[in-house]
Amino acid sequence: MAKMTMVQALNLALTQEMAEDDRVIVLGEDVGRDGGVFRVTDGLFETYGESRALDTPLGEAGIVGMAIGMAIYGLRPVAEIQFSGFIYQAFHQIEQHAARIRWRSRGRFNVPMVIRAPFAAGVRALEHHSESREAYFAHTPGLKMVIPSGPRNARALLVSAIRDPDPVVFFEPKSIYRAFREEVPEDEEVMEIGKSVIAREGQDLTLISYGAMMRPTLAAADRLTEEDGVQAEVIDLLTLSPLDDTLFTTSVRKTGRAVIVHEAHRSFGPGAEIASRIMERSFWTLEAPIKRVTGYDVVVPFFAREQAYLPDVERVLSAARETLRA
Amino acid sequence: MPREVIEIPSTIEYLTILDQDGGADPALEPELSDEFLLSLHRWMLLGRRFDERMLRLQRQGRIGTFAPVMGQEAANVGAAAALRQSDWMVVAFREAAGELMRGRTMEDLLLYYGGYNEGGTIPEGVNNLPTSIPVGSQALHAVGLAWGIKYRGKDDVAMVFFGDGATSQGDFHEALNFAGVYKVPTVFVCQNNQWAISVPRSRQTAALTLAQKGLAHGVPGIQVDGNDVLAVYVAAREAIERARAGEGATLIEAVTYRMSVHTTADDPKRYRTDEEVEVWRQRDPINRFQIYLRTKGLLDDEKLAGLEEDIDQQIREAVERAEKTMSEPVDPLVMFDHLYAESYPHLVDQRRELADALSDKES
Numbered sequence: 001m002a003k004m005t006m007v008q009a010l011n012l013a014l015t016q017e018m019a020e021d022d023r024v025i026v027l028g029e030d031v032g033r034d035g036g037v038f039r040v041t042d043g044l045f046e047t048y049g050e051s052r053a054l055d056t057p058l059g060e061a062g063i064v065g066m067a068i069g070m071a072i073y074g075l076r077p078v079a080e081i082q083f084s085g086f087i088y089q090a091f092h093q094i095e096q097h098a099a100r101i102r103w104r105s106r107g108r109f110n111v112p113m114v115i116r117a118p119f120a121a122g123v124r125a126l127e128h129h130s131e132s133r134e135a136y137f138a139h140t141p142g143l144k145m146v147i148p149s150g151p152r153n154a155r156a157l158l159v160s161a162i163r164d165p166d167p168v169v170f171f172e173p174k175s176i177y178r179a180f181r182e183e184v185p186e187d188e189e190v191m192e193i194g195k196s197v198i199a200r201e202g203q204d205l206t207l208i209s210y211g212a213m214m215r216p217t218l219a220a221a222d223r224l225t226e227e228d229g230v231q232a233e234v235i236d237l238l239t240l241s242p243l244d245d246t247l248f249t250t251s252v253r254k255t256g257r258a259v260i261v262h263e264a265h266r267s268f269g270p271g272a273e274i275a276s277r278i279m280e281r282s283f284w285t286l287e288a289p290i291k292r293v294t295g296y297d298v299v300v301p302f303f304a305r306e307q308a309y310l311p312d313v314e315r316v317l318s319a320a321r322e323t324l325r326a
Numbered sequence: 327m328p329r330e331v332i333e334i335p336s337t338i339e340y341l342t343i344l345d346q347d348g349g350a351d352p353a354l355e356p357e358l359s360d361e362f363l364l365s366l367h368r369w370m371l372l373g374r375r376f377d378e379r380m381l382r383l384q385r386q387g388r389i390g391t392f393a394p395v396m397g398q399e400a401a402n403v404g405a406a407a408a409l410r411q412s413d414w415m416v417v418a419f420r421e422a423a424g425e426l427m428r429g430r431t432m433e434d435l436l437l438y439y440g441g442y443n444e445g446g447t448i449p450e451g452v453n454n455l456p457t458s459i460p461v462g463s464q465a466l467h468a469v470g471l472a473w474g475i476k477y478r479g480k481d482d483v484a485m486v487f488f489g490d491g492a493t494s495q496g497d498f499h500e501a502l503n504f505a506g507v508y509k510v511p512t513v514f515v516c517q518n519n520q521w522a523i524s525v526p527r528s529r530q531t532a533a534l535t536l537a538q539k540g541l542a543h544g545v546p547g548i549q550v551d552g553n554d555v556l557a558v559y560v561a562a563r564e565a566i567e568r569a570r571a572g573e574g575a576t577l578i579e580a581v582t583y584r585m586s587v588h589t590t591a592d593d594p595k596r597y598r599t600d601e602e603v604e605v606w607r608q609r610d611p612i613n614r615f616q617i618y619l620r621t622k623g624l625l626d627d628e629k630l631a632g633l634e635e636d637i638d639q640q641i642r643e644a645v646e647r648a649e650k651t652m653s654e655p656v657d658p659l660v661m662f663d664h665l666y667a668e669s670y671p672h673l674v675d676q677r678r679e680l681a682d683a684l685s686d687k688e689s
């Protein structure tokens with residue numbers, strides 16, 4: 001096994017899937033010769049040629065719309081949107097077609113495509129390069145919405161997304177693209193889409209998060225143990241849609257307390273849905289109100305203030321402690 | 327007749343006035359005052375020096391990612407110089423040289439790229455829209471502004487800037503189409519700098535020119551030498567005159583070159599050769615114009631040195647002011663400002679929540 005960053009792990013997934021299956025085609029802005037602005041598609045152009053690592057003209061609707069046609073034709077396009085902030089230029093294609101072709105054609109056609117996009121804040125970027133708007137996609141019937149939290153699960157989930165018979169929106173937390181390395185097996189590894197995992201076991205409180213926010217969440221759990229003698233269970237959602245509510249509602253039935261952490265805006269964010277599922281399935285075992293630690297309901301500020309926008313260990317800790325006191 | 331030929335306009339004019347050695351074609355040379363010519367030069371040079379300074383600040387980690395103008399000063403300044411104060415300028419993100427000319431301050435640009443929303447402030451009385459990063463999206467705004475101008479019976483124009491890559495976006499085509507249908511006073515300025523990050527102009531479109539993209543929408547197009555500030559200025563002035571006279575929109579393709587990185591996050595060595603860059607360096611818009619000015623007796627070494635010193639000083643002062651702001655503790659609560667005309671209870675609560683978290687951190 002080699003220690004890899006998330007960028008390298010995603011690259012491994014693409015390289016191997018392209019080797020195995022000639023239906024897999026990567027397309028997007030600067031994904032070919034340049035290897036992608038974050039280098040996730042590095043080397044694909046050299047290895048598989050320009051007909052399998054397509055540098056497209058600058059048009060997101062073009063990228064996604066064309067990928068839909070390719071997918072209907074039986075190919076397995078992996079479209080890169082350079083930053084999730086520019087996915088709106090393709091939103092009509094995603095909502096009106098990718099998500100509905102199976103449904104509209106009564107099962108005759110399907111759209112086995114992946115739309116990859118780096119997302120979320122923390123890299124001192126310009127406007128439109130820091131948003132977490134996964135809710136738009138998780139809210140849309142017919143789409144799957146996957147968000148990895150580290151190199152190893154990123155690789156395994158991307159492989160599954162490519163093989164999935166339905167459209168998967170795959171958001172990559174770019175602040176952890178190179179922040180740390182993990183052992184990633186060279187041999188094939190897949191993870192089931194629609195399944196969350198327990199990242200840390202505990203019985204006093206359930207912390208639920210995903211993506212880059214897993215790091216402050218896990219750090220907060222460690223501090224709760226050290227400073228408060230509290231064992232927090234931490235759930236890494238990995239897939240937002242379809243949401244694996246069995247895992248976290250079961251956990252909450254055990255702990256009676258839940259804190260949800262995400263950097264997406266609070267109102268109508270993923271936390272609202274998660275809290276509702278807990279209310280629906282674990283209400284009678286709750287011992288405290290569910291808390292949300294989230295980005296605020298403001299446009300993500302330019303980078304001088306982005307750290308203040310983002311949930312951090314302290315905010316998670318104080319929400320957890322409030323929950324424990326209740 | 328079952329088959330006949332429909333005549334459509336199918337030629338594109340190409341305009342250049344200055345040759346590579348700064349000589350002007352006497353038949354095309356516009357009559358411009360010395361003062362005006364010198365101001366074109368000053369703004370171009372300021373744009374270049376400011377860019378160089380920003381690049382150094384970025385490399386030192388004092389500001390974030392930005393998109394240098396270098397090589398496109400003539401396209402920026404030539405077009406913006408044709409506007410009058412009451413006209414509208416709608417920018418993308420590679421127009422700093424033109425924006426400075428139109429009243430955006432260096433200090434604001436530094437703050438903007440230094441990560442401060444304050445840097446997006448547009449001074450009262452300046453009709454520039456703020457930096458628009460989503461490629462091509464702003465073109466339609468210039469059509470809406472122009473529609474308003476026409477509706478109000480004014481003779482102002484709205485000029486919009488975008489790159490060669492932007493011409494692949496649907497928004498660009500919708501903007502041209504709407505502008506054609508409503509015959510509004512919009513001037514489309516495409517800075518064709520040959521590259522959209524790593525994608526060369528030849529892979530952006532199979533069309534011979536970008537200027538011709540107006541034709542299908544009933545909008546005339548012209549291609550100009552974008553490294554010739556006089557040609558850009560003349561083309562822009564003509565388009566503006568047409569627009570003011572109620573004759574509708576024009577698409578100007580300024581053929582230029584991005585001499586530097588796409589943004590400071592980019593490494594052009596991965597996709598283009600030094601030789602190509604060198605060819606364009608020979609066509610540097612500032613050098614060319616300087617030779618012209620020297621030939622006309624408007625510029626010499628001494629004047630240039632004085633000007634450089636002036637510009638340096640101006641930049642130094644702007645950097646000092648911006649760095650002073652950036653060195654002071656930032657007030658994160660500003661993130662709640664300017665979202666709506668008024669605030670709402672959930673935002674008041676969240677603002678208080680952040681304020682409490684901040685004071686906890688201090689104590």
Ligand SMILES: Cc1ncc(C[n+]2csc(CCOP(=O)(O)OP(=O)(O)O)c2C)c(N)n1
Pocket residue numbers: 029058060082086089420459460461462488489490491492493519521522523584588
């Ligand atoms: C809608 C959208 N897609 C992608 C990007 C990322 N991006 C920023 S600039 C750029 C290339 C733009 O090329 P061009 O229009 O030629 O302008 P230039 O950068 O050359 O000035 C890309 C792909 C973006 N900002 N907006």
Ligand SMILES: [Mg+2]
Pocket residue numbers: 489490491517518519520521522523
């Ligand atoms: Mg360009």
